Amino acid sequence: MDQLDNTTDQIRAKFEQVNAARDQAYQRSRKLISLCARSIRAIHREEWQTAETLIAEAKSATDTLVAGVKDHPNLYFAGYTQDAVKEFVEANLTYALVRGLPLPTPDELGTEGNTWLNGLAEAATELRRRILDIIRHGHSDEAERLLDIMDQIYSQLVTFDFNDSITGGLRRRTDTVRAVLERTRGDVTNSLRQAQLEAALKNVENRLRE
Known part of the structure; x- marks a missing residue:
């Protein structure tokens, strides 16, 4: 039964690691969504510098979110992760469309198609x-x-x-x-x-x- 204990302990440790990554990703996704909402609000107010600053912060937040789940595909493709990244895409594309700029591609934004x-x-x-x-x-x-x-x-x-x-x-x-x-x-x-x-x-x- 020692083998059983060792096996279940390993599985439990893995689950705890994934659960911690999930909790962290959820918190990071909420922060990212907030940044994107604020950037879009700034765009509509024509506060271009503020919008650019917030979008830059959102880029950093997106990179952090994705890096935290890169080893866990189920978390990366989870709804809350992709929804947050979608908001990042929306903020970038809204800014480009309103300002008449070229649209950043999925590769440039580091997102799925x-x-x-x-x-x-x-x-x-x-x-x-x-x-x-x-x-x-x-x-x-x-x-x-x-x-x-x-x-x-x-x-x-x-x-x-x-x-x-x-x-x-x-x-x-x-x-x-x-x-x-x-x-x-x-x-x-x-x-x-x-x-x-x-x-x-x-x-x-x-x-x-x-």
């Missing part, structure tokens, strides 16, 4: 908030540019017709992008019509004054 695509989907929905902020001050070409980007993203996402076990639930997020895109297109169209109407009225006023 399906995590990157899910982050892209959520970044697309963030553009709605940006567009609404813009059109509150009147219609602009920037709103149309961002709407076109949303459309392009959706057009790409909808082509990934694979099982959710492969894409990480991308289909559901793609459906969300479609719904957000349709509502945003309606908002931008109404904004454009209002701008055209205001321009026409102003033109009539100018003629009457002449």
Whole structure:
């Protein structure tokens, strides 16, 4: 029975190691999600320096999170780990899309392809908030540019017709992008019509004054 004791002790020690890594990963994922949320808030406020600083901190937090679970694939691919990394992708892509910069690739961000695509989907929905902020001050070409980007993203996402076990639930997020895109297109169209109407009225006023 000594062999039984030794074997179970080894298994218990391994479980304790994995459990400690899990608890640590969970705490680190929460910190990462918080950093990403704050960076996206800074982006919408056009606080570019703050956003860049927070994204840099999120990069360090992501590296730390991934390093802590690299020897435990079940923890690396766990929902809370990949969800946190997805938020990191979303923050980076939202910043790039809003600023008109090239999109960082999965390799550049150190993420899985399906995590990157899910982050892209959520970044697309963030553009709605940006567009609404813009059109509150009147219609602009920037709103149309961002709407076109949303459309392009959706057009790409909808082509990934694979099982959710492969894409990480991308289909559901793609459906969300479609719904957000349709509502945003309606908002931008109404904004454009209002701008055209205001321009026409102003033109009539100018003629009457002449």
